[in-house]
Amino acid sequence: MAVFHIFQQEANRSSSSKKIGMRKNERQERMHDRAKVVESLRRISRWGCPSGKFSLKFDTQETCYLLKGRVKAYIKDSSEVLEFGAGDLLIIPQGLSCTWDVSIALDKHYKFDS
Numbered sequence: 001m002a003v004f005h006i007f008q009q010e011a012n013r014s015s016s017s018k019k020i021g022m023r024k025n026e027r028q029e030r031m032h033d034r035a036k037v038v039e040s041l042r043r044i045s046r047w048g049c050p051s052g053k054f055s056l057k058f059d060t061q062e063t064c065y066l067l068k069g070r071v072k073a074y075i076k077d078s079s080e081v082l083e084f085g086a087g088d089l090l091i092i093p094q095g096l097s098c099t100w101d102v103s104i105a106l107d108k109h110y111k112f113d114s
Contacts, residue, residue, distance in 0.1 A: 034089055041065045041109040048107040054100045061113040062092045069106030074099045 041063065048068075070085040076097035084090060085104070 037063065038065045038089060038109075041111060044109060044111045046107070046109050048105065049102060050105050051102045054102065055097075056100055057097045058092050058094060061094045062110055063090070063113055064092070064108045064110035065089050067107040067109065068104070069102060069108070070104040071106065072101040072103070074101065 042065075066084065066086050066088050068086050071083070073082045073084070074080075075082070076099075
């Protein structure tokens with residue numbers, strides 16, 4: 001099953017993420033694409049929640065940009081734990097079930113992709 005695609009801003013990347021190399025032009029293209037997606041998300045829905053644990057099932061793919069907050073996502077039937085926070089862009093696949101452990105209240109722009 002596919003999991004999150006996380007396009008993290010530089011400050012949120014773990015040391016292992018920083019080891020992934022990209023050509024300079026490829027990095028610039030990705031950042032430009034990321035900027036376009038973030039800008040389009042700012043024109044649509046906004047959602048937030050307090051800190052706490054939330055069981056989620058995504059019935060459709062969601063693209064979201066986190067304005068504030070910090071989350072650990074525990075993927076159902078997996079030992080994988082993903083961490084993301086303010087400034088990160090996520091693409092969450094349809095059908096994904098997980099638990100979000102929100103340590104810092106969350107505020108995000110989002111859209112459901114059809």
